[in-house]
Amino acid sequence: MTKDLSRDYANGDFIADAATYPPRWADEAAALRLRLGDRARTGLRYGTEPRQTFDLFLPETTPVGLMVFIHGGYWMAFDPASWSHLAEGALARDWAVAIPGYTLAPQARIASMTDEVEAAITMAAEMIDGPIVITGHSAGGHLSARMACADRTPVWADRLVRVVPISPLADLRPLMETDMNATLHLDAAEAAAESPALLAKRSQVDCTVWVGAQERPAFLWQARLLSEDWDCPWHAAPGLHHFNVIDDLADPESVLVQTLLD
Structure with missing residues (x-):
């Protein structure tokens, strides 16, 4: 009998006041967009489908480079509008920040989302010169890691x-044994082809895997697995869980932002 792993990947069930986080994220994101004014360019289109847009945030001076943040939500929820505030740390250090949207399940398969994120970054990279760094959270951590995999050769690869995947889903095979798969429709072939831990990293791309030390054991395992398979560092941020591990992206002096940009 196949084991149901749904509980292993249920984050909100183990976080106090979990329901308060999404509205707080949305409020903080809207507040930053208001403060930035015309330096917040939202809804930029990279394709014709409804969710094929990205938001671009500009620093006060010429950008040092482009930081990309890819949102999570188990490939089934959220859009760029909830995450604008996480651009604040990079903006304070004169980086431009792109936050791509992508078509969610069940309308899209994870492989298609990978292609869409690459396309969004391609357009953002045409608008911003300089080096590119990519981070993302949870499902977005998976997608950020996919951008560094050797099977992908985007025009901006050089x-x-x-990449700094935060709480990434690095091996998708266990998710086939969760109730989420009724929406994700992962099969063995796609799970293998889309699992960064089962793929090689492009050798020239630096990687640090980030995770909250108080996260579910499954996420600690996923982070450690990617760090071992990619032979790269991993950092378990003390005291942080799956919903607040991303907060330090808003702080230009945080260790997370320093790891990402320095």
Whole structure:
């Protein structure tokens, strides 16, 4: 009998006041967009489908380079509008920040989302010169790691210097044994082809895997697995869980932002 792993990947069930986080994220994101004014360019289109847009945030001076943040939500939820505030740390250090949207399940398969994120970054990279660094959270951590995999050769590949997957889903095979798969429709072939831990990293791309030390054991395992298979560092941020591990992206002096940009 196949084991149901749904509980292993249920984050909100183990976080106090979990329901308060999404509205707070949305409020903080809207507040930053208001403060930035015309330096917040939202809804930029990279394709014709409804969710094929990205938001671009500009620093006060010429950008040092482009930082990309890819949102999570188990490939089934959210859009760029909830995450604008996470651009604040990089903006303070004169980096431009792109936050791509992508078509969600069940309308899209994960492989298609990978292609869409690459396309969004391609357009953002045409608008911003300099090095590229990519981070993302949870499902977005998976997608950020996919951008560094050797099977992908985007036109901006030579500009990508670093990825920092945050709480990434690095091996998708266990997710086939969760109730989420009724929506994701992962099969063995796609799970293998889209699992960064089962793929080689492009040698020139630096990687540090990030995770909250208080996350579910499955996410600690996923982070450690990617760090071992890619032979790269991993960092378990003390005291942080799956919903607040991303907060340090808003702080230009945080260790997370320093790891990403320095």
